[in-house]
Amino acid sequence: MNTRILLLAISAAALSSCSSVYKTGQTPDDVYYSPAQEKPAYVSGQSQDQNDYRGNRDYTGNNYYSDYYLRFKSSNYYRWSTFDDYYWYNWRYNTYLYDPFYSPVYYGNPYMNPYTYYNPKYYTTSNYSGPRMYNLNTYDNTSKQGTYYNPKLGNNLNTTSRTYSNTTSSDRGGFLRSVFSGNSKSSYYNPSSGNNGRYNGGTTRTFDSGNSGRSSSGSNSGSSSSGSRSSGGSSGGSAPVRKF
Amino acid sequence: MELFTHFSKNMTPFSKSAIAVSIFVLAYSAASAQEPTDALRYSYLNPSGSARNQAIGGAGIGLGGDITNTFLNPAGIAMFKTNEFVLTPGFSFGNYKSTYLGNGDKDSKSSFNFGSTGFVFAVPNSKGAKWRNFSFGIGLNKLADFNSNIALSGLNNQSSYSEKYLEELTNANVTNPNDAANNFPYGSSLAFNTFLVDTISGAGGEVAGYRTQATTATGLIQREKINTKGGLSEFGLAGGGNLADKFYVGFGLGIDILNYDRTSTYDEADATEVLNNFNYFTVDEMLKTTGVGINLKLGGIYKPSEFLRLGLNVTTPTWFSMKDEYTTKVTTSLEGYGGPPDIKFQSSTDLNNGNPGAFEYNYRSPWRIGGGVAFVFREDKDIANQKGFVTADVEWVDYGGSAYHTATNGDQSASDYFTKLNSTIKDQYKSGFNFRAGGELKFKTIMARAGFAYLAGPYNDEKFKANRLNLSGGLGYRDKGMFIDLTYVQTFGKDGLYPYRLEQGPFSPASLKGSRGNILLTFGVKF
Numbered sequence: 055m056n057t058r059i060l061l062l063a064i065s066a067a068a069l070s071s072c073s074s075v076y077k078t079g080q081t082p083d084d085v086y087y088s089p090a091q092e093k094p095a096y097v098s099g100q101s102q103d104q105n106d107y108r109g110n111r112d113y114t115g116n117n118y119y120s121d122y123y124l125r126f127k128s129s130n131y132y133r134w135s136t137f138d139d140y141y142w143y144n145w146r147y148n149t150y151l152y153d154p155f156y157s158p159v160y161y162g163n164p165y166m167n168p169y170t171y172y173n174p175k176y177y178t179t180s181n182y183s184g185p186r187m188y189n190l191n192t193y194d195n196t197s198k199q200g201t202y203y204n205p206k207l208g209n210n211l212n213t214t215s216r217t218y219s220n221t222t223s224s225d226r227g228g229f230l231r232s233v234f235s236g237n238s239k240s241s242y243y244n245p246s247s248g249n250n251g252r253y254n255g256g257t258t259r260t261f262d263s264g265n266s267g268r269s270s271s272g273s274n275s276g277s278s279s280s281g282s283r284s285s286g287g288s289s290g291g292s293a294p295v296r297k298f
Numbered sequence: 299m300e301l302f303t304h305f306s307k308n309m310t311p312f313s314k315s316a317i318a319v320s321i322f323v324l325a326y327s328a329a330s331a332q333e334p335t336d337a338l339r340y341s342y343l344n345p346s347g348s349a350r351n352q353a354i355g356g357a358g359i360g361l362g363g364d365i366t367n368t369f370l371n372p373a374g375i376a377m378f379k380t381n382e383f384v385l386t387p388g389f390s391f392g393n394y395k396s397t398y399l400g401n402g403d404k405d406s407k408s409s410f411n412f413g414s415t416g417f418v419f420a421v422p423n424s425k426g427a428k429w430r431n432f433s434f435g436i437g438l439n440k441l442a443d444f445n446s447n448i449a450l451s452g453l454n455n456q457s458s459y460s461e462k463y464l465e466e467l468t469n470a471n472v473t474n475p476n477d478a479a480n481n482f483p484y485g486s487s488l489a490f491n492t493f494l495v496d497t498i499s500g501a502g503g504e505v506a507g508y509r510t511q512a513t514t515a516t517g518l519i520q521r522e523k524i525n526t527k528g529g530l531s532e533f534g535l536a537g538g539g540n541l542a543d544k545f546y547v548g549f550g551l552g553i554d555i556l557n558y559d560r561t562s563t564y565d566e567a568d569a570t571e572v573l574n575n576f577n578y579f580t581v582d583e584m585l586k587t588t589g590v591g592i593n594l595k596l597g598g599i600y601k602p603s604e605f606l607r608l609g610l611n612v613t614t615p616t617w618f619s620m621k622d623e624y625t626t627k628v629t630t631s632l633e634g635y636g637g638p639p640d641i642k643f644q645s646s647t648d649l650n651n652g653n654p655g656a657f658e659y660n661y662r663s664p665w666r667i668g669g670g671v672a673f674v675f676r677e678d679k680d681i682a683n684q685k686g687f688v689t690a691d692v693e694w695v696d697y698g699g700s701a702y703h704t705a706t707n708g709d710q711s712a713s714d715y716f717t718k719l720n721s722t723i724k725d726q727y728k729s730g731f732n733f734r735a736g737g738e739l740k741f742k743t744i745m746a747r748a749g750f751a752y753l754a755g756p757y758n759d760e761k762f763k764a765n766r767l768n769l770s771g772g773l774g775y776r777d778k779g780m781f782i783d784l785t786y787v788q789t790f791g792k793d794g795l796y797p798y799r800l801e802q803g804p805f806s807p808a809s810l811k812g813s814r815g816n817i818l819l820t821f822g823v824k825f
Contacts, residue, residue, distance in 0.1 A: 076779030076824045083776055085363035086684040086740075087677050088379035090430065091422040185657050185702075185712050186484065186585070186624055188333040189465055190722045192799035227567035227578030227631055230451075230519045290629075290641030292648065293492045298475040 334723045336587075337700035338756060340530060340556065340618070341663045343441050345734060345751050345768065348386050348414040349783035349820035353772030354736025355749030357691040359670030360609030362546060362599050366414045368435035368536040371597035371611035371670070372548025376538030378420045378433040384822040386413035390443070392789075392814030409445045412438070413818050416534070428542055435536040435550075442530040444558050450797060450808050451521035457803040458512035459520065459566050460579065463489040465801045467508050475505055483649035488628035491644050493636030494579050511576040511632055517569030522797050528557040536595070543601070550595030554616050558587040564797070575635035582627040584654070589620035589661070605673050609691075613666040619705065620661050623654045659716070660703040664729075668693035681742055681776075688737035697727035697756040730754040736770070745774035747785070755792075766791040772818075783820040789813065 076082065082089050345356025347366030358364055359371045365384045367374030391408035416437015423429050463486040472478045475497055478490045489495040493511065500506035512518060533555070538548030560583075567578035597611035629643040636642065647653060672689035700723050702716040736749020748771045755764035772785035791814075794807040 078778075080681050081743075081776050081779055081781065081824055082380050083363075083681060083684060083740075084378045084380060084382075085361060085687065086674060086681075087679050088363065088377055088420075089679060090379050091420065184655070184709065185659065185715050185719075186622060186655070187715055188719075189462065189469065189799070189801055190333070190718050191469070191801045192462075192805075193334070193722050193726060225577070225631070226565060226580060226629075230521060230565055230567040230578065231569065231571070233451075289639040290643065291639040293642040293644040295487075295644075295649070296475065296479045296491050298479075 349785040349818040353747035353785040357734035372536035372550035373597035376546040554591040556589040577631035591616040591618035664699040690735035
């Protein structure tokens with residue numbers, strides 16, 4: 055946002071500083087017709103004063119000092135010599151000031167300045183370096199993309215109006231259930247009726263190594279529990295890497 | 299819980315699906331993995347430019363004479379024999395509808411942006427010379443705005459997000475559980491160490507397979523929230539020559555700056571209150587992509603008669619150098635399964651010395667070739683005789699031609715992955731035509747404009763029926779050496795989003811319909 059504001063401010067300043075030469079007369083519309091600007095007189099041989107409406111005739115390169123300036127200076131040297139500084143320090147006249155190879159501002163060039171700062175972000179080491187790999191085989195699974203939902207078969211289980219709440223519960227699952235069901239989950243979900251469930255019975259889906267087909271659940275290494283979930287506080291902690 | 303706090307208060311009563319979307323970006327990817335939709339994000343681009351250009355649908359290949367030609371057809375810059383400065387701020391706001399598993403909802407989104415901003419300089423040639431003038435454009439243009447919020451939810455009794463972890467492990471033939479715990483730091487290892495995914499023991503105690511604790515058969519509440527920020531901006535330089543006011547040729551250079559930030563939270567919870575070793579799990583993902591790219595533009599405009607203009611332009615692919623930084627975190631609550639604590643979490647940074655994953659690579663966007671025609675009434679110096687114009691463009695874009703490449707030659711696995719990714723991009727996306735047309739009526743200093751743009755869908759799979767339609771109109775004032783143009787663009791778009799994809803199980807997209815308004819105001823000074 056700050057960048058945008060800065061951009062707008064700079065642009066507005068540039069816009070307001072532009073002095074149009076078309077304040078009187080018709081403003082050209084280049085889509086239809088763009089009026090030609092004639093080449094400056096010192097090339098075409100015409101009078102420079104007549105052609106250079108931008109008023110930059112006194113620093114076109116051929117005239118280091120303008121004719122006016124030289125005429126004035128010859129008439130009163132001390133009075134008009136004060137403008138020498140103007141010419142010396144004006145980048146239009148003194149190439150030293152803006153030549154990147156000579157200008158003292160070159161120290162901003164990281165190739166030239168031994169004290170160039172570095173962005174630590176680019177020096178962050180990372181053990182893992184690789185593309186974010188995705189299972190691209192899923193794009194071959196065209197037969198099952200979005201094919202299981204059939205609104206005529208009752209998947210649209212709940213049309214009850216619900217209210218959003220900003221709960222402080224630490225049980226995210228309970229919160230999601232409360233959002234979906236209101237007070238009672240059983241009011242919207244009954245696995246034995248109204249569902250077009252393709253998989254019936256099993257509580258978990260399993261995969262065999264080396265055999266990607268689905269199978270019924272088997273034993274597992276974690277402890278299990280049964281019963282009814284009750285709301286209440288819960289503890290959390292970072293999980294260590296499991297070792298076998 | 300902050301998961302729901304970002305919805306607007308004027309949402310319709312909640313149904314199983316609640317999606318707030320922005321159509322700034324087509325084809326949202328569901329995960330932070332590098333997949334084909336990443337490529338589409340940087341190539342399916344809405345027309346962009348000055349307010350005048352946007353009011354006529356973004357058409358301008360054959361017309362010329364607008365700073366937008368710096369980014370569109372550089373030959374149009376050669377029509378300038380005067381100088382100008384242009385500033386184009388903008389503001390966007392949208393109402394979006396979506397459908398997921400048969401349920402619909404809507405939400406809104408607004409943001410600031412900008413159109414073509416910069417300078418045009420003309421250098422006249424000697425009187426009588428064949429090349430009448432040479433002109434140059436320099437400026438900035440926003441090609442894409444990635445700011446969006448998406449939230450979706452639904453009840454699913456067909457599949458679980460966690461099955462993708464099972465597929466990852468079985469596809470890799472992981473029989474050593476220590477490998478499962480360590481070798482997949484952005485996916486299966488996090489699920490395995492938090493016990494969302496566990497082993498199936500064979501008769502001899504060996505690992506016979508893997509299972510998920512997610513209780514799909516009795517119903518899963520699935521919900522995802524995706525926030526994206528950033529944009530794609532182009533710094534453009536263009537130069538053109540005017541040959542006898544008959545032929546105009548131009549050459550352009552575009553330097554694209556990409557900044558894309560994406561954070562997502564995916565939740566999946568048991569729909570029942572039964573203790574069954576599964577309460578919920580959450581996957582938090584972060585992705586930051588930055589990049590700089592370069593492209594070239596070549597164009598020409600020919601005036602066979604006073605009223606008629608014909609244009610042609612070619613934009614090369616943009617060659618990007620990109621960098622990704624990404625993290626993933628899995629949190630589970632399994633009702634005691636796996637032992638205490640009740641809520642377990644692990645981040646990819648835990649498996650990567652505290653660092654995010656990082657990867658540098660190259661990306662190439664598709665070619666763009668366009669043609670345009672314009673009828674201008676009339677090309678007269680006196681603005682009282684300038685009555686208006688109509689113009690139209692057609693542009694061909696080969697979306698399937700996007701490609702990723704490794705930045706270095708050393709990583710064979712990355713190279714192999716990109717080879718397959720590029721093949722998938724080619725299979726998933728097709729080439730398409732974009733149409734843009736519009737016109738202007740001019741009443742000396744006041745102008746009225748209207749136009750439209752149609753972007754055909756990039757998908758080979760017709761299920762999404764994705765496309766985008768822009769209707770636009772505007773007014774302009776030009777006098778006293780300055781001009782002001784005001785434009786309104788209304789965008790209607792269709793797209794889709796897969797919360798997750800599976801290799802074997804069923805999965806379903808959310809279809810998205812977006813309607814967005816965009817106001818652009820161009821200030822300009824002739825000098």
